[in-house]
Amino acid sequence: MRGAYDELRATGEAGEATLLLLQRLVRQVVSRASFPPPEGYGAWNADAVDEFLLELFEAKGPKVVMDCFLGATDEGSLERLLLKTIRNFLIDQAKSRPTGKLRRRLDRLLGEDPRFAQVPSGAPGSGWWHLSDGDAQPWQGDPGALELAAGAVRGVSITQWNNSGPTPRPVKHALLAVAEGVLRAAGGAVAIEVVTRVVERRFALIAPLAVGSLLEEESAQAAVAETDAPGADLIVRELAQEIYDVLDPQERALLPHLGKPPAEQMQVLELGRAQTRLVAGRVAEKVRLMTADDEERDDVALELLRLCMVHP
């Protein structure tokens, strides 16, 4: 039987060979990262794989096939394109799930905290949230400005969501700190859907799956467990580990080389100039978002450097 690339090139269709390849690639991706199976499935069995592919092709089929048809030059490049498509769709699927729960959770947390107040029924923007010490007029601005405000809140992160049960204290603190920053920037009342979207985005950018990193195949937990770092106190070590967990393998590999000239960094990553600059920017941004400008920051950076050098 001819390969998927030859099939696609000859017919312009994802036929039997392409389907077999897709099924193999989905199994490969989900065996290496903890993506949840489609709703209604307890595990990634053959039917769950087909269900996932069905959702992918019902949502984006013509684009996926066109992308592969025009972008692949051989079997290897076709596999890389499909892998990227599958990973991105798995991330989109995983990210899209907790939003409803997060909205209800945020609604409840805001209601329990005296810093926040709700516009009373009958008034414009009824049910929207604003700061207790701020204006209650409905906000009608640019969502990009709220995203920037969320990104300006430093030193908070969520690297593990819990989908049920009470919200852990650090998660509660992180959610409310960002919500406060967003509402302060809005200067008025904002719908809970908008607050949720902006808050979720702020944290999902750092840890899209909120269950460790997507790309690494080994447990990062082992990195700290097996070695001791004399002198580093527990808070510093925990925060450094949290940051390490949300760095992808490229970011970990580049971190020890951040002070070096771009050409050397490009060699480390085997990537072009723009992608190398982007990876460096992502490392800096994750560290910035997850740390505050305090005396511990340098210690965290040192511990993070050690982790990345010991387990790149």
Added chain:
Amino acid sequence: MDRHNSPTQQRLLAALAASAVPDAIRDAMHAPVTAAPAAGDIWRAVWDANVLLLLVLDYRPGTVKAAPVVLDVDDVDEEALIVDAALSGLKLAFAVWLGLERTLPERVLERKITATALHVDTPGWDSTLIAEGRARRGRTVTSVLEAAAENRAVVEDKLEAFEHARWIEASSGGLGKMIKDSGIPVKQVAALLQVDLPRALAVIRGQVPVIAEQAESLAPALGLDSQRILAANPAPPAELAAYLDQPQWRAQVRRLAQQNDQSETRAWYDAAFGTWGLAARQTGGTSQPPAWEERLKRFFAMSLRGTA
């Protein structure tokens, strides 16, 4: 496949069938390239492992002004224009990254995919489309962690590779001197190259190149690697190099590379020097400039199995 009868499989197969590439696009990927790029065309550019769709904004022989096109319209920044499917020629919406417009060498163009309904040579065409509701800008990117930032970086690196795409580096052109310095008599050079005396003299004067087999014969006598001899060849005529840069030859260059299990740039190099060498052998390197189109056709007919 064992599970064709499961309802999920049936629906999946139907979704796959409904996702087929339109016939016109499929046919374009197999058709010979005959026309030069025109403003508003979508072309596929390929160099090494880099593949990108380009919207042609302007074409001059040798160079093309173009902007990259991507089908992932959800994750592009505000420098990209998202164009309705009805105008795209692909029956899908696409994003053209106008902020990443570049002037690229023609040699990166592989084939035309389709013609759009975009009047890219009309000033302000993009703003007009937005005003008409037939296009919109991508979203504002506020963080380097967004997918749009990664997509842009990937495209930028491909464009940089295209900007530096060369199949021949500046040639040292020192082959004639190498032979002279070795002291090998002209008659022996002619015998090694299996050519007549005028042609051997033309090689020594740096007027014509040697081809791969001749470099192999010459290598032991000069005490040099054959690749070094080929690298010392004089540069091929600029007219031939420019001709070979045109996308009409790309398919044959790729076939030559596949047939000989070599890189595409190597195949390009061989095609240029092979064609030049053949032309010089027939003219002695002294007559009127050869008709390169005919010479190239002859070279590929001789070199590609199953086409002679």
